[in-house]
Amino acid sequence: MPLDCILSAVAAWLLIGIAGVAALRRLTLVAHLLFPLGGLAALLLAAGAAWALTQPPQTVVLPLGLPTLPFHFRLDSLSAFFLLVLGATAAGVSVFAAGYFRRGEGTPPGLLCLEYHLFLASMALVLLADDAYAFMVMWETMALSSFFLVIANHRLGEIRRAGYLYLLMAHLGAIAILLCFGVLQANTGNYTFDNLRAQQLGPFAASLAFLLAVVGFGAKGGLLPLHVWLPEAHPAAPSPVSALLSGVMLKTAVYGLVRVTFDLLHTPLWWWGALLLALGLASALMGVVFAAVQVDMKRLLAYSSMENLGLIFAGLGLAALFAAYDMRPMAALALTAALYHAASHATFKSLLFVATGAVLHATHERSLGKLGGLIRFMPWVAWITLLGTLASAGLPPLGGFVSEWLLLQSFLFAPGLPNGFLNMLVPVVAALIALVAALAGYTMVKFFGVIFLGQPREEKLAQARDAGWWERAGMLWLGGLCLLLGLFPAQVLLITNAVTRPLVGAALNTAGHDWLLVPVSLERASYGPVLFLLGAAACVAATFLLVRWRYHGRLSRVPPWDCGHPDLTARMQDTAEGFGQPIRQIFEPFFRMERELPSAFDAAPRYRVSVSDPLWHFLYLPLARAVEALARLVGRLQQGRIAVYLLYSFLTLIAVLLVVRR
Numbered sequence: 001m002p003l004d005c006i007l008s009a010v011a012a013w014l015l016i017g018i019a020g021v022a023a024l025r026r027l028t029l030v031a032h033l034l035f036p037l038g039g040l041a042a043l044l045l046a047a048g049a050a051w052a053l054t055q056p057p058q059t060v061v062l063p064l065g066l067p068t069l070p071f072h073f074r075l076d077s078l079s080a081f082f083l084l085v086l087g088a089t090a091a092g093v094s095v096f097a098a099g100y101f102r103r104g105e106g107t108p109p110g111l112l113c114l115e116y117h118l119f120l121a122s123m124a125l126v127l128l129a130d131d132a133y134a135f136m137v138m139w140e141t142m143a144l145s146s147f148f149l150v151i152a153n154h155r156l157g158e159i160r161r162a163g164y165l166y167l168l169m170a171h172l173g174a175i176a177i178l179l180c181f182g183v184l185q186a187n188t189g190n191y192t193f194d195n196l197r198a199q200q201l202g203p204f205a206a207s208l209a210f211l212l213a214v215v216g217f218g219a220k221g222g223l224l225p226l227h228v229w230l231p232e233a234h235p236a237a238p239s240p241v242s243a244l245l246s247g248v249m250l251k252t253a254v255y256g257l258v259r260v261t262f263d264l265l266h267t268p269l270w271w272w273g274a275l276l277l278a279l280g281l282a283s284a285l286m287g288v289v290f291a292a293v294q295v296d297m298k299r300l301l302a303y304s305s306m307e308n309l310g311l312i313f314a315g316l317g318l319a320a321l322f323a324a325y326d327m328r329p330m331a332a333l334a335l336t337a338a339l340y341h342a343a344s345h346a347t348f349k350s351l352l353f354v355a356t357g358a359v360l361h362a363t364h365e366r367s368l369g370k371l372g373g374l375i376r377f378m379p380w381v382a383w384i385t386l387l388g389t390l391a392s393a394g395l396p397p398l399g400g401f402v403s404e405w406l407l408l409q410s411f412l413f414a415p416g417l418p419n420g421f422l423n424m425l426v427p428v429v430a431a432l433i434a435l436v437a438a439l440a441g442y443t444m445v446k447f448f449g450v451i452f453l454g455q456p457r458e459e460k461l462a463q464a465r466d467a468g469w470w471e472r473a474g475m476l477w478l479g480g481l482c483l484l485l486g487l488f489p490a491q492v493l494l495i496t497n498a499v500t501r502p503l504v505g506a507a508l509n510t511a512g513h514d515w516l517l518v519p520v521s522l523e524r525a526s527y528g529p530v531l532f533l534l535g536a537a538a539c540v541a542a543t544f545l546l547v548r549w550r551y552h553g554r555l556s557r558v559p560p561w562d563c564g565h566p567d568l569t570a571r572m573q574d575t576a577e578g579f580g581q582p583i584r585q586i587f588e589p590f591f592r593m594e595r596e597l598p599s600a601f602d603a604a605p606r607y608r609v610s611v612s613d614p615l616w617h618f619l620y621l622p623l624a625r626a627v628e629a630l631a632r633l634v635g636r637l638q639q640g641r642i643a644v645y646l647l648y649s650f651l652t653l654i655a656v657l658l659v660v661r662r
Helices: 002-022 027-052 077-100 109-128 132-150 157-184 193-198 203-221 230-236 239-264 270-292 297-324 328-363 379-392 399-412 420-452 459-463 469-487 489-504 529-550 576-586 614-635 642-661
Strands: 058-066 069-075 592-596 608-612
Touching: 002 027, 002 058, 002 069, 002 077, 002 109, 027 077, 027 109, 027 469, 058 132, 069 077, 069 109, 069 132, 077 109, 077 239, 077 328, 077 469, 077 489, 109 132, 109 239, 132 157, 132 239, 157 203, 157 230, 157 239, 193 239, 203 239, 203 270, 203 297, 230 239, 230 297, 239 297, 239 328, 239 489, 270 297, 270 420, 270 576, 297 328, 297 399, 297 420, 297 489, 328 379, 328 399, 328 469, 328 489, 379 399, 379 420, 379 469, 399 420, 399 469, 420 576, 469 489, 469 529, 576 608, 608 614
Parallel strands: none
Antiparallel strands: 058 069, 592 608
C-alpha cells in the first residue's frame, strides 16, 4: 500500500540518522554510504506518493504519542502531491550532499547526518499528520532539526544569530498555528482533522482561524512582513540544507495554508483571497527587488525564494477568490498554477542552491564581487546551473515558465468576478505580476553572468576545480526535473487535477491534449513546450548550417573589438553592484541605504553602499527594544527575598477574592 511505502521511507531516514550517530566522525562512511541511502529512501517516498495519487485516501493510527493521544496519519491527494515534491527533490539534494560535506565544518558528520534525515522525516510526517497533536509535534521537530542544521558551523557568531532569529520566528508561527487549531475544534476537545472538517464555524470564527493560519504558515513561508529570518538563515546554512529549506520546507507552509483554507474551512470568504493576493504580491515584489541588489549569491537566492513564495501565495489568494464566488473551474486553474509553481520552485531553487555550494567549495567565496569567469574552470557546474537559472527566470521550455504562464492565464479570467472593485484592480495586479517576472529574469542574468561569465575577478579563481561526481549526479537529477516539468505539463496536470478536484470541486481538462497545455479551451490559449523546443532547435541548426555553407572557407578569427582598450581587465566588466544600481535608484523607497562617500583629499578613496530592510529597523528593532525593556521591568520583581514573594501572593489572593465577590 502507498502509505506503508511512505512510512517505510520515513523509518529508513530515521535509521540512517541513528547509523550516522554510530559513525560520528567517519566522514567517508557517512558521506558516501549513508547520504546516498537517504537519497534511495527519498525515491521510495516519491514512488509511494505517486502511487497514492491513483488511490483513495488511506489512514492509520500509530501509538506513538501519549496514551490517550495517538498519532493519526492520513494520505490523500494533497499530502501525496507535496510528498512527491519532497521525495523527488530530496533524492537529488542527498546525492549532492554525499560529495559536498567536508571535515571540520563545525558539526561532526554523523550528527549532521542525524539532523539532516530527522529533518526529512519530520517534513514527511507533517504532510501526513491527520490531527493537530501529530501535526504540531512534527512541525516543532522540523523546526528544531532545521535550526541545528542552520547553525551547523556554529563557531561563527553571525551564523548563531541567524539560527536564533529563525528559531524565534518559527516558534511565533507555531503558536499562531496552535491557536488556529484551537479555534477550528470549536470547543469539542477533538483535534482530529475529521472533526475539524465537520465543524460549521460562523464567519467570525472561521475568519479568525484563517488569519491565524496566515500568520503561522506565513512566518514559515517568508510572507511579508514575517520574512526577516529567510535572508539570514538560508545563507548561514550549508548549501544542501539551504536547498531543502528553500525548495521543500517553505512548501510545508503552502501545504498547511491550502489544508486549512480549502479543506478544513470549506468555502473561503472573498476577502480572504483578496488579503492573500495582496500579501503575496507585496512579498513577490519586495523579494525580487531586494534580490536584484544583493552582492552575496546565497542571499540573492534567499530573496528570490521570497519572490517565488509570494507568487504562490498570490495564486492561492486568487483561487480563494474564485472559490468564494463559486467559479470552480477558474479556482482550479489558479490553484493548479500555485501547485505547479511550488513543484517548479522546489526543483530549480534547490538546483541553484547546490550550485552555489559547488562554487563556494571551489572558490571559498560567496561575494559576487570576487567571482567571475568560472565557466572556464567549472563547465559542468556552469551549464547545469544555466538550466536552473533559465527556469527561475521563467523562460520556456522549462517548468518556471509553465507555472507563471498558468498564473497569468488565471488573472486573465479575474474580470469575470462579480465584484466591481476587484475587477478595477485586475490590470494593476496583472502589471505587478509582469513586473515581478521581468525583474526575476533581470536578477537571474546578474546571478549567472557575474559568477560564470567574463573574466575572473580574483587570481585564485584560476585554481577552481569542477564539482565531483556525487555533486554532478545530484545536480543532473535536479536539472532533469526542471526539464521534465517544462516539457510535459499536460502529464503534470494529471497529478494536480487529483489535488484540485476534491479541494475546489473542479479540475483542468486534459483530454486529447497530450502534448499541448490548454488551461481552459484550445481557442483561448495553448502552449506546446515540446513543439517550442523542436522549433527553437530547428532554427538554431538551420542558422548554423546556413552560416557554415554561406561563409565556408571565408571565415577568419580575430580578437573582438575592445573599444580602443587593448588590455581588457576584469575591472572593466559589469559588477554585481553595477547590475543593481538601476534597481536601487528606481526602487529607492524600498530600501534603507547607508553610503560611505570619499572626499577629494582621501589618499585611498573608498565608496561603499549597504542596503538593508527598512522593516527590520522600523518594526522589529523597536519591538525587540520594547521586549527588553519589559523584561528588565519584570526582572525587578525578582528580588530573591521570601517576604517579597509572600507579599505578591497575598496581593494576588486579595485581588482574586475581590473579583469573585463582584
